[in-house]
Amino acid sequence: DVKVTQSSRYLVKRTGEKVFLECVQDMDHENMFWYRQDPGLGLRLIYFSYDVKMKEKGDIPEGYSVSREKKERFSLILESASTNQTSMYLCASSRTGHRVDGYTFGSGTRLTVV
Amino acid sequence: RKEVEQDPGPFNVPEGATVAFNCTYSNSASQSFFWYRQDCRKEPKLLMSVYSSGNEDGRFTAQLNRASQYISLLIRDSKLSDSATYLCVVMRLNRDDKIIFGKGTRLHILP
Numbered sequence: 002d003v004k005v006t007q008s009s010r011y012l013v014k015r016t017g018e019k020v021f022l023e024c025v026q027d028m029d030h031e032n033m034f035w036y037r038q039d040p041g042l043g044l045r046l047i048y049f050s051y052d053v054k055m056k057e058k059g060d061i062p063e064g065y066s067v068s069r070e071k072k073e074r075f076s077l078i079l080e081s082a083s084t085n086q087t088s089m090y091l092c093a094s095s096r097t098g099h100r101v102d103g104y105t106f107g108s109g110t111r112l113t114v115v
Numbered sequence: 116r117k118e119v120e121q122d123p124g125p126f127n128v129p130e131g132a133t134v135a136f137n138c139t140y141s142n143s144a145s146q147s148f149f150w151y152r153q154d155c156r157k158e159p160k161l162l163m164s165v166y167s168s169g170n171e172d173g174r175f176t177a178q179l180n181r182a183s184q185y186i187s188l189l190i191r192d193s194k195l196s197d198s199a200t201y202l203c204v205v206m207r208l209n210r211d212d213k214i215i216f217g218k219g220t221r222l223h224i225l226p
Contacts, residue, residue: 043218108158
């Protein structure tokens with residue numbers, strides 16, 4: 002089974018802190034994605050990557066950056082955490098382009114910024 | 116109009132009943148459609164793809180109506196374990212490849 006592992010299940014950070022959310026997949030997938038999920042807003046794409054060192058902005062990239070130095074790892078960075086970034090963050094990976102039926106999601110990181 | 120819309124529910128349905136919900140999409144260029152299931156505090160998981168001819172997987176039937184721009188999910192003989200949020204996913208494969216998740220429909224199966 003493909004596994005997508007997110008480093009933390011729950012995280013509490015202070016406003017202004019730099020926050021790293023890590024995602025690792027073990028099936029040699031080319032594509033990796035970061036989403037956030039909020040009640041009433043659904044899943045929204047923050048950033049995605051089709052290859053090592055490659056990144057593309059999603060629908061809501063403001064306040065975030067990403068890093069993909071190795072194929073298996075895709076990191077989401079909150080440069081200066083703010084309370085409106087309190088959310089559930091979901092990482093996903095896939096092999097074949099952007100087709101969502103090939104997505105495997107990680108179990109999510111619930112981030113609270115206080 | 117939102118690009119993908121779902122009734123948020125909750126749908127409270129007795130065990131054994133049949134339940135159906137729809138998802139409407141606004142962009143006629145949408146090409147691929149899926150249903151995902153998300154349990155409380157868990158990640159979404161693919162339930163089924165939705166083909167033009169419709170498809171069935173056990174108690175679950177998914178259909179696409181391109182003329183009216185909606186997809187549907189029918190669950191027969193509902194089980195307690197079907198309680199979850201069902202996300203509609205619409206995909207457009209053009210230059211601006213776009214995947215849009217609906218906000219989900221919550222389903223509670225009552226004993």
